[in-house]
Amino acid sequence: MLYLIGIGLWDEKDISIKGLEAAKKCDKIFIEKYTSLWKGDLKSLGINAETVGREDLENNINKILDIAKEKDVALLVPGDSLIATTHNSILLDAKKLGVKTKIIHSSSIFSAIGETGLQIYKFGKVSTIAYYYSEAPYNLLEDNLKQDAHTLFLLDITKEKLMTCGEGLKILLDLENKFKKKLISDETEVVVFCKAGSSEQILRYDKIKNLLNLNCFLCVIIIPGKLHFLEKEYLDSLRA
Amino acid sequence: MLYLIGIGLWDEKDISIKGLEAAKKCDKIFIEKYTSLWKGDLKSLGINAETVGREDLENNINKILDIAKEKDVALLVPGDSLIATTHNSILLDAKKLGVKTKIIHSSSIFSAIGETGLQIYKFGKVSTIAYYYSEAPYNLLEDNLKQDAHTLFLLDITKEKLMTCGEGLKILLDLENKFKKKLISDETEVVVFCKAGSSEQILRYDKIKNLLNLNCFLCVIIIPGKLHFLEKEYLDSLRA
Numbered sequence: 001m002l003y004l005i006g007i008g009l010w011d012e013k014d015i016s017i018k019g020l021e022a023a024k025k026c027d028k029i030f031i032e033k034y035t036s037l038w039k040g041d042l043k044s045l046g047i048n049a050e051t052v053g054r055e056d057l058e059n060n061i062n063k064i065l066d067i068a069k070e071k072d073v074a075l076l077v078p079g080d081s082l083i084a085t086t087h088n089s090i091l092l093d094a095k096k097l098g099v100k101t102k103i104i105h106s107s108s109i110f111s112a113i114g115e116t117g118l119q120i121y122k123f124g125k126v127s128t129i130a131y132y133y134s135e136a137p138y139n140l141l142e143d144n145l146k147q148d149a150h151t152l153f154l155l156d157i158t159k160e161k162l163m164t165c166g167e168g169l170k171i172l173l174d175l176e177n178k179f180k181k182k183l184i185s186d187e188t189e190v191v192v193f194c195k196a197g198s199s200e201q202i203l204r205y206d207k208i209k210n211l212l213n214l215n216c217f218l219c220v221i222i223i224p225g226k227l228h229f230l231e232k233e234y235l236d237s238l239r240a
Numbered sequence: 241m242l243y244l245i246g247i248g249l250w251d252e253k254d255i256s257i258k259g260l261e262a263a264k265k266c267d268k269i270f271i272e273k274y275t276s277l278w279k280g281d282l283k284s285l286g287i288n289a290e291t292v293g294r295e296d297l298e299n300n301i302n303k304i305l306d307i308a309k310e311k312d313v314a315l316l317v318p319g320d321s322l323i324a325t326t327h328n329s330i331l332l333d334a335k336k337l338g339v340k341t342k343i344i345h346s347s348s349i350f351s352a353i354g355e356t357g358l359q360i361y362k363f364g365k366v367s368t369i370a371y372y373y374s375e376a377p378y379n380l381l382e383d384n385l386k387q388d389a390h391t392l393f394l395l396d397i398t399k400e401k402l403m404t405c406g407e408g409l410k411i412l413l414d415l416e417n418k419f420k421k422k423l424i425s426d427e428t429e430v431v432v433f434c435k436a437g438s439s440e441q442i443l444r445y446d447k448i449k450n451l452l453n454l455n456c457f458l459c460v461i462i463i464p465g466k467l468h469f470l471e472k473e474y475l476d477s478l479r480a
Binding site for chain 2: 006008009011012013014015016017018020021045079080081082083085087088089091092095103104105106107108110111112114115117119120121122123124125126127128143147149196197230233234237
């Protein structure tokens with residue numbers, strides 16, 4: 001059996017009791033930390049996990065699945081367990097090899113954004129702001145704004161670095177300057193949510209120009225669509 | 241201090257270690273079960289919680305906040321802690337009264353939908369299918385399909401009953417018959433995901449006409465937009 005276990009937003013205490021119990025019963029435990037950064041200390045929970053990388057999961061997954069044919073194997077995944085396409089591919093591969101799977105969910109930025117006061121029902125499609133200046137996030141923003149939807153932007157993670165809030169906002173402004181559809185300006189009020197679920201989390205609602213120097217990472221940026229008055233009241237309370 | 245603690249998708253073991261530790265330190269613990277049905281047994285975790293209803297949270301929240309001025313109070317919430325607008329309103333009220341708050345997240349259907357094989361990035365705005373035949377879900381579907389987005393439909397919960405999958409699909413077909421925008425027919429292939437996160441969960445991908453008699457509840461319905469070939473492959477694997 002292969003257990004895909006979400007370990008939640010921030011540290012080792014974000015895993016569910018169900019996830020922890022399942023992991024502890026497994027013969028072998030792997031953890032991946034490349035689809036998101038994760039800072040917990042599993043050893044304090046009595047768990048010894050071997051870290052696996054992109055190569056192990058995307059090109060050599062059969063090594064892990066071979067073990068799961070005979071034994072109970074856990075793959076721990078930051079956030080919820082099936083957010084990245086990688087993990088769905090693993091499930092498909094497992095099915096082809098006749099390896100049974102079980103999924104255990106956990107907290108994720110996709111629901112934690114409720115903490116911004118924005119209604120989760122009103123978020124449109126999600127995009128990632130990439131260092132290589134893909135125009136996709138800008139086009140998506142246009143579509144979402146037409147639908148009065150809020151837009152959640154994830155920020156690029158590479159082997160070398162994590163994109164900061166300020167970098168992400170700068171790229172959005174550069175895309176505006178290039179395509180000039182008047183979707184945003186440095187006066188646009190946006191939400192930044194950094195280190196969600198941690199005691200150091202940052203949640204701000206301000207004009208882009210006031211956030212460009214925000215050097216924190218593990219952030220998401222949200223450009224709100226049309227605001228309900230309660231959303232507006234909540235966002236305004238974040239200014240204080 | 242008021243702790244808003246998500247208790248996750250299904251039963252008492254879906255709470256995070258962080259959430260459980262926080263709740264156990266509290267002087268008083270409340271649980272609400274009206275924004276979603278929740279079936280866990282908290283007593284087995286050593287937690288005694290008093291159930292509160294809509295009236296307690298929406299009109300008499302000051303009673304709870306008054307306690308939280310002096311003592312540590314936990315409010316346990318099914319799923320993640322800030323999905324319903326009710327809980328955001330509580331945070332605003334707490335701020336006005338000078339009551340400190342802390343939010344602890346958990347698993348939610350909003351990220352668990354990754355289990356369908358559909359990419360979470362490609363979901364558009366979310367709607368609830370209501371017994372009173374609101375046309376909102378139909379209009380939202382139209383907008384989302386234009387954007388090639390997947391649409392997640394939550395199903396109505398009233399004091400008397402929980403909408404079944406079949407009822408929800410029937411309402412969508414009735415709306416199609418009324419507005420005739422050719423968005424769906426009984427041949428449309430949809431995903432139904434019931435009792436997510438439980439050992440009894442049901443995940444099916446089939447034509448609407450084959451799901452109309454599905455009598456299960458605690459479901460969501462997803463009408464996929466444009467499918468990536470890997471999404472298609474995954475959905476097809478659910479037919480087996």
